[in-house]
Amino acid sequence: MSKKNESNVVFIGSKGVMTYVLSCITQLNEGDQELVLKARGRAISRAVDTAEIIRNRFITDAVIKDIKISTETIERSEGGTANVSAIEITIAKGKK
Amino acid sequence: MSKKNESNVVFIGSKGVMTYVLSCITQLNEGDQELVLKARGRAISRAVDTAEIIRNRFITDAVIKDIKISTETIERSEGGTANVSAIEITIAKGKK
Numbered sequence: 001m002s003k004k005n006e007s008n009v010v011f012i013g014s015k016g017v018m019t020y021v022l023s024c025i026t027q028l029n030e031g032d033q034e035l036v037l038k039a040r041g042r043a044i045s046r047a048v049d050t051a052e053i054i055r056n057r058f059i060t061d062a063v064i065k066d067i068k069i070s071t072e073t074i075e076r077s078e079g080g081t082a083n084v085s086a087i088e089i090t091i092a093k094g095k096k
Numbered sequence: 097m098s099k100k101n102e103s104n105v106v107f108i109g110s111k112g113v114m115t116y117v118l119s120c121i122t123q124l125n126e127g128d129q130e131l132v133l134k135a136r137g138r139a140i141s142r143a144v145d146t147a148e149i150i151r152n153r154f155i156t157d158a159v160i161k162d163i164k165i166s167t168e169t170i171e172r173s174e175g176g177t178a179n180v181s182a183i184e185i186t187i188a189k190g191k192k
Binding site: 041042043044045048049051052056064067068069070071083085087089 | 137138139140141144145147148152160163164165166167179181183185
């Protein structure tokens with residue numbers, strides 16, 4: 001049964017960009033109308049790459065619906081906290 | 097004489113993030129109402145850091161007015177072309 005959730009989240013980390021592209025395409029092809037790509041720190045560039053590759057090469061009717069940036073406070077393993085920038089990119093499939 | 101341009105561009109490259117933060121703050125304090133931060137590739141994360149640091153620490157009435165992502169085609173020095181993701185973050189000073 002295909003999923004019909006309005007908005008699913010894909011966390012972008014340190015793997016190769018095509019890993020995330022394929023994961024997103026699979027979700028969009030399974031029926032999701034929207035995906036939110038989330039990334040922090042240096043993975044932010046990879047999230048932008050992922051969104052651009054999906055839109056330009058694979059799902060050309062996809063649109064960037066929203067982009068938000070924010071600051072998150074994370075706990076360091078050695079104690080204390082650090083601020084890290086984060087991005088959320090919402091991709092929506094075009095209406096057919 | 098202070099500048100009154102509506103929109104000035106700051107290109108974010110590979111220098112330390114505080115270099116760009118100081119450059120942006122200077123421009124905003126000289127009278128610019130809006131700044132556009134532009135970055136490509138791995139500098140995208142740094143552009144987000146720059147915007148967040150300005151907004152959270154230095155100019156707390158600044159707002160992120162718009163964020164756009166795109167793909168640019170650049171010519172490689174060894175010939176051929178490459179696609180690179182780009183971001184444009186528009187920061188506006190809050191109304192007083």
